[in-house]
Amino acid sequence: MLAIDTRVKLILxxxxxxxxxxxxxxxxxxxxxxAICILSLFMGQKKHVIKYVIIYAVTMTVxxxxxxxxxxxxxxxxxxxxxxxxxxxxxxxxxxxxSTTKVSEMIAAMFSMKMPRSLVITFAMTLRFFPTFSxxxxxxxxxxxxxxxxxxxxxxxxxxxxxxxxxxxPIIMRSASIAEELSASAVTRGLDNPSxxxxxxxxxxxxxxxxxxxxxxxxFVVLFYCKYRLYGRI
Amino acid sequence: MSNSITVSTGSDKMKSxxxxxxxxxxxLFFVITMICIFASAATVVTFIFGPSIAAVFSGIIYMLMxxxxxxxxxxxxxxxxxxxVEFLIGAGWPVAVSFIIGALLAEFISASxxxxxxxxNAIGYAVYMTCFAIGTFLPMVLIPxxxxxxxxxxxxxxxxxxxxxxxxxxxxxxxIAVVAFVAGMIGAFIAxxxxxxxxxxxxxx
Numbered sequence: 269m270l271a272i273d274t275r276v277k278l279i280l281x282x283x284x285x286x287x288x289x290x291x292x293x294x295x296x297x298x299x300x301x302x303a304i305c306i307l308s309l310f311m312g313q314k315k316h317v318i319k320y321v322i323i324y325a326v327t328m329t330v331x332x333x334x335x336x337x338x339x340x341x342x343x344x345x346x347x348x349x350x351x352x353x354x355x356x357x358x359x360x361x362x363x364x365x366x367s368t369t370k371v372s373e374m375i376a377a378m379f380s381m382k383m384p385r386s387l388v389i390t391f392a393m394t395l396r397f398f399p400t401f402s403x404x405x406x407x408x409x410x411x412x413x414x415x416x417x418x419x420x421x422x423x424x425x426x427x428x429x430x431x432x433x434x435x436x437x438p439i440i441m442r443s444a445s446i447a448e449e450l451s452a453s454a455v456t457r458g459l460d461n462p463s464x465x466x467x468x469x470x471x472x473x474x475x476x477x478x479x480x481x482x483x484x485x486x487x488f489v490v491l492f493y494c495k496y497r498l499y500g501r502i
Numbered sequence: 503m504s505n506s507i508t509v510s511t512g513s514d515k516m517k518s519x520x521x522x523x524x525x526x527x528x529x530l531f532f533v534i535t536m537i538c539i540f541a542s543a544a545t546v547v548t549f550i551f552g553p554s555i556a557a558v559f560s561g562i563i564y565m566l567m568x569x570x571x572x573x574x575x576x577x578x579x580x581x582x583x584x585x586x587v588e589f590l591i592g593a594g595w596p597v598a599v600s601f602i603i604g605a606l607l608a609e610f611i612s613a614s615x616x617x618x619x620x621x622x623n624a625i626g627y628a629v630y631m632t633c634f635a636i637g638t639f640l641p642m643v644l645i646p647x648x649x650x651x652x653x654x655x656x657x658x659x660x661x662x663x664x665x666x667x668x669x670x671x672x673x674x675x676x677x678i679a680v681v682a683f684v685a686g687m688i689g690a691f692i693a694x695x696x697x698x699x700x701x702x703x704x705x706x707x
Contacts, residue, residue, distance in 0.1 A: 285589060362590060386521055386575070390583050393525025394532075401529055432559070437700050439530065440566060447526045447570075451519035459518040 270310050274369055274377035276477045280307075281365060283484050287491060288357050293498065296491050301357045303487055307480065308364045316367070320360040327352045371396055376467040389459070393450075400446065401439075408438045520571045521579070527570070528580045531563040532587060550678055553635035554685035557628070561689025562696050564627050565620075569697070572617035577626065581605020600637020604630040620694065628686030635682035639675055 272280075287300050301324065308317045327349050334345040371392055378388045412418060417427075417434045424431065535556040542552035567580060582605065585598040608626035615622025 281590065285595070289595075358591070386516060386579055387582060389518060389521040390525040390528070390579055391586060393522050394528050394583050394587065397526050397529045401533065433696070436534075436562065437696070440563070440701070441704060443526050443530055444523075444566075444570070447519075447523045450526075451522040454522065455518060 270312075270476055271368070272311065272480060273471055273473050273477045274373050275381060275471065276473070276481055277365055277369065278377065278381075279481065280484055281361060283488055284361050285358060287488055288354060291491055291495060293495065294353075296494060297353065297357070300487070300491060301360075303484070304357050304361050307484075308360060311364060311368055313364045313367065316360060316363050320356055320363075324353070324356050327356070370469075372467070373469050376469045377471065379465055379467070380471060397446075401443075404439060404442050404446075405435075408435065408442075411438070514573055516571065516573050516575060516579075520573060520576065523570050524567065524576055524580050525583070527563055527567045528583050531560050531567070531580070532584055534560045534563060550639065550674075551681060553631060553638060554678070554682045556634075557631035557682055557685040558689045558692065560631075561627060561686065561691075562693040564630070565623060565690060565693035565697065566701070568612065568617060568623045574613065574617075575609070576617070577609040577612060577630075578602075578605045581608070581630070596641040597634070597637050600633045604633025604637070607633065620690075624687055624690035627690050628683045631686040631689075632679050632682045635678050636675065639678055 284300075284304060288297070291297050291300055305317050305321065330345065331349040331353070334342050334349065337345065374395070375388055375392050378391070379385075409418075412434055415434075417423060417431060419431065538556035538559055539552045542548045542555050548555070567576070581601050584605075585601040588601060589595060589598040608630040611626035611629060612619075612623050617623070
């Protein structure tokens with residue numbers, strides 16, 4: 269298992285994003301997905317790769333089978349499968365990214381790239397809050413169920429506004445108090461200290477990082493050249 | 503620290519506390535917007551008005567953010583973070599850019615009301631969501647290759663592409679933008695009602 273420098277991972281992410289959205293052609297897209305799979309395997313993320321390869325295969329099968337369905341279903345399905353197929357490589361890369369990068373590494377990397385402090389703190393906060401949000405949401409939903417305001421077809425159609433209010437108001441209240449508590453804790457630990465931030469994480473660009481980056485840049489150029497030859501435009 | 507009213511009367515420069523507040527409410531804003539967009543993607547017609555539907559529901563979060571952090575740069579910061587997250591989950595760069603531009607415009611509008619005027623904040627919010635709607639659909643009109651390459655490489659039904667092309671032209675984007683703006687204003691007024699009903703009493707605002 270090889271670790272990649274967080275900054276290199278960020279650059280790769282941008283490259284992957286442009287590749288995936290620029291290359292909707294089925295074969296070029298598959299090459300791109302394959303490259304991301306190989307990279308993820310090198311990073312020791314076998315589980316993620318297997319999961320997304322299976323989803324990819326199922327999507328392709330559905331796309332192939334949809335040719336034999338009536339026209340209206342076919343047109344709906346083909347757009348849906350295209351959407352899923354294009355999204356899968358990015359989703360694979362982002363889940364690998366998240367499971368191989370700690371928030372502290374992310375912050376240290378962003379600081380070392382000279383990004384503004386305000387953006388780094390807010391962005392780190394946003395990433396960190398997503399799991400807390402789903403946890404809070406579960407608790408709120410349990411309370412809602414207890415009072416009979418669960419998400420059922422009946423409730424959605426007869427009292428959608430109450431449903432909306434019962435979900436949104438508590439989550440906002442909780443979020444507001446979490447914001448208070450977290451900032452109190454962060455300020456106590458010296459978040460407002462104006463001197464340059466030190467970090468336990470040390471960054472070193474290794475030969476492996478350079479190789480991976482070079483290979484992906486080459487792939488980027490080659491795939492877009494292929495696209496140019498196929499369609500006559502980028 | 504315990505009294506949240508001190509936040510809105512503090513100095514003009516943002517502190518760590520404000521960054522954290524913005525980060526947390528940005529997540530709420532993002533999640534609610536995404537739920538609305540995914541729910542609207544069921545049919546083509548509702549999909550076109552997805553950002554407008556989102557504008558109605560997300561208004562409360564946006565207006566609360568303005569009340570909690572009425573400071574220079576707060577709107578732009580939130581828009582920039584949403585742009586980055588949109589980019590990370592793979593929504594494509596036009597959407598990300600439109601969020602950042604919309605946030606800049608909203609920032610200017612709110613700044614003219616010193617970040618505390620409800621009307622200015624509401625207009626800013628409506629403009630913000632209008633930019634989001636335009637950024638989602640204008641590329642499909644301006645860069646027809648976007649949809650063309652779909653039909654070339656995937657065997658996507660030509661009729662569907664034609665429908666989308668027919669539905670999405672210059673005037674239609676204008677209609678989408680106007681609807682998004684109106685929806686944004688409605689969202690802001692719903693936010694005002696909800697804020698008065700719940701959050702004033704609880705001391706959050």
